[in-house]
Amino acid sequence: MLFKSLPLAGAYKIDVEPFSDHRGSFARLFCVKELKEIGLEKSLRQINFSSTLKAGTIRGMHYQKPPHAEVKIVRCIKGKVFDVVVDLRFDSPTFLHWHGEILSRENMRGIYIPEGFAHGFQVLEPESELIYLHTADYSPGFEGAVRYDDPCIGIEWPLEVTDISERDLQHPLVDNDFEGIKL
Template identity: 55%
Template sequence: MNICPSPIAGLLVVETIPYADVRGVFSRLFCDKELAPLISSRQIVQVNHSRTATVGAIRGLHFQHPPHAEMKLVRCLKGRVWDVAVDLRQHSPTFLHWHAEELTPENALMMAIPEGFGHGFQVLEPDSELLYLHTAHYTPEAEEGLRYDDPHLGIKWPHTVTELSERDAKHSLIDANFQGISL
């Protein structure tokens, strides 16, 4: 596994190298030894899986406030998604900047999204599936979200939005009082 920087400090992209032969493909999805530089003293406490059927559907942008802030490791198991992370860290030089990567099983990339970031994705192929590894348990009272179309973020989604959950549609737009996440 190769841990690569992104344009936003702390947000990393992990390259894995699938092994292919006549039988198919083998991929290591997680290795605490190889990922130790980014996992550090954190522990993976929850693993989630999502399947999203419709091209253009968006999930997110979600985050949890401290003390339940979480690092997420996100990988595409099937299909193709455009995965987005937004820097929400108070006083960060890249506050409200975003970075996206296309994740597919073939490119074997994994986004390592640290605490203090919002996360979401848009489906680029039908029935796309993501695997998420979390360093904190889901805590509904600590969860919040940002609107995918917030003009303060200016995210350039690759497709017209076809589906959005009722909850995600109700997220507020960023206003002058939004200070970000204090870690």
């Protein structure tokens, strides 16, 4: 696996080095030893899957609050998405900054998302599928979110929004009183 630092402290783009021959291909998508080199100390607790039918759909921007904050590793295994992370760590030099990456089956890219980041994505191809590796159990009482269209964050989504859940539309906007996440 090849790790490239993103402009948000502690976040990484993960590329793979696939081996291909007449049978098909092989690539390592997860390696504890290699991930430890970029700071992953916790073990995986969950692996989740999502499927989104319609291009333009947005899911996000979700996170878990301490003490259930989590590291996520996200990969697109079918289709294509614009995957976005937002640094919500109050004491971070990149507080409220965002970064997006195209994840697809073809590029096999993943995103390493540290604790204290919100995550979401927009589907660029119909019937896109993602897998998420989490270092914490889902804890409903500790979930948080910010709005996908928050002007204080200013995410530039590549497509017109075609669908978003009612729940995601109700997430709060960041304001002057937003304290961020203190890890």
